[in-house]
Amino acid sequence: MRLKDLLKNILTKEELEIAPSGFDMIGDLAIIKLNEELKRKERKIAEQLLKLKQIKTVLKKEGKVENEFRVRKYKVIGGENTKETLHIEFGCRYKLNIETAYFSPRLGNERERITNQIKDGEKILVMFAGIGPYAIQIAKYRNVDIWGVEINPEGIKYFRENAKLNKVEKKIKIFEGDVRKIVSRWEDKFDQIIMPLPKDAETFLDVAKKVSKKNTIIHLYMFADSKEEAIEKISYDIEVVDCVECGGYSKSTSRYCIDFRFK
Ligand SMILES: C[S@@+](CC[C@H](N)C(=O)[O-])C[C@H]1O[C@@H](n2cnc3c(N)ncnc32)[C@H](O)[C@@H]1O
Structure with missing residues (x-):
């Protein structure tokens, strides 16, 4: 209705x-x-x-x-x-308080699109992981080693709880703190890196590059007025695999996800 x-x-x-x-x-x-x-x-x-x-x-x-x-x-x-609830999306359960940690049900289809690109055996990094919806959905449907980083202590609290709720806690390593400080210290390399912070994820691309290997796929979210503008905003030499519009933001601006490799 x-x-x-x-x-x-x-x-x-x-x-x-x-x-x-x-x-x-x-x-x-x-x-x-x-x-x-x-x-x-x-x-x-x-x-x-x-x-x-x-x-x-x-x-x-x-x-x-x-x-x-x-x-x-x-x-x-x-x-x-x-303000707390239990949300079910693609067979995963997420406990959350909408006022203390970010969650949007509008990104459900986008999370499924990303999960469909992940292959068994891959090592995945989810920056800006929130209460864990990308990491948990991927861990539930793929046999992967997945690492998630989130700065909000309330987000981390629910991320840990949700990993257990969905019985994937053994597949996910959860890190609390700033992506820049935490990921910059690592020597590990990842097969796919998800960057769901459309406000300014592109300012963390130097960090993503450091933990990328030759064919790593980056999924970078960004607010822009068009696909072309979203791709142009990336100041690195890249090979674009795909660019999808995944939700409105304001009258003229949408959320885009650019899937790419560093050249
Ligand atoms: C748009 S939300 C996305 C959350 C989650 N991936 C989702 O889809 O529900 C962005 C998240 O990034 C976190 N964040 C912002 N800056 C960060 C940083 N420098 N390091 C780690 N996390 C950060 C915020 O606390 C927030 O939970």
Whole structure:
């Protein structure tokens, strides 16, 4: 059912025009972005959403994602007073608190696209690993040695818990701290390196190069206005394997993943 259909009995025609056309589901949490003018109707909007049986809590996005941990504030506008949930994606289970560590359900298909490119026996590095969704999905479906690095202690807490929850903790080495400091010290080389920090992952390419071998594939995420702009922003001599758009960011900007090798 379309969100606007669900809200049409409680909002005026003018309010419906500024109401969002959809919402995100993370586990049993419904996440909605509301125009300031709909503030006085937020409880009523939440009540409508709570009629859908899979929703236990309705949260409203507050503020922007501007910090290093890539998290934002949320306000509970209906249902149980919680920001923690269990999200299921491609057969993997992720426990998380949406306010303390980053997670986006919109990247589910992208994670599957990356998993499909990983072969048994490979050694994989996931920089900026968050609560572990890339590392855990890959470890669940491939026989790999996989290392993950994350700076947010809350992200690390859930990453460790989620690895156990999915019974892949023996396949994943988890490192807490700054990618630059941690990875720069390593002599290890990886077959594929995933860099899911679209805000500025490209500034860590020197670190990725250090732990790459001749044919290592890098999966670099970036915000850009077009595929061409995303590729041009990479200041290294590279061979592009693929470049896909994987989600919107603002009206003109999207998230891209560039799969490439260093030349
Ligand atoms: C966009 S989130 C992606 C998280 C996860 N890969 C996912 O897809 O859900 C980027 C993550 O990078 C982490 N991060 C930011 N700067 C970092 C750094 N210098 N070293 C390690 N992790 C970092 C943030 O805390 C955040 O969890």
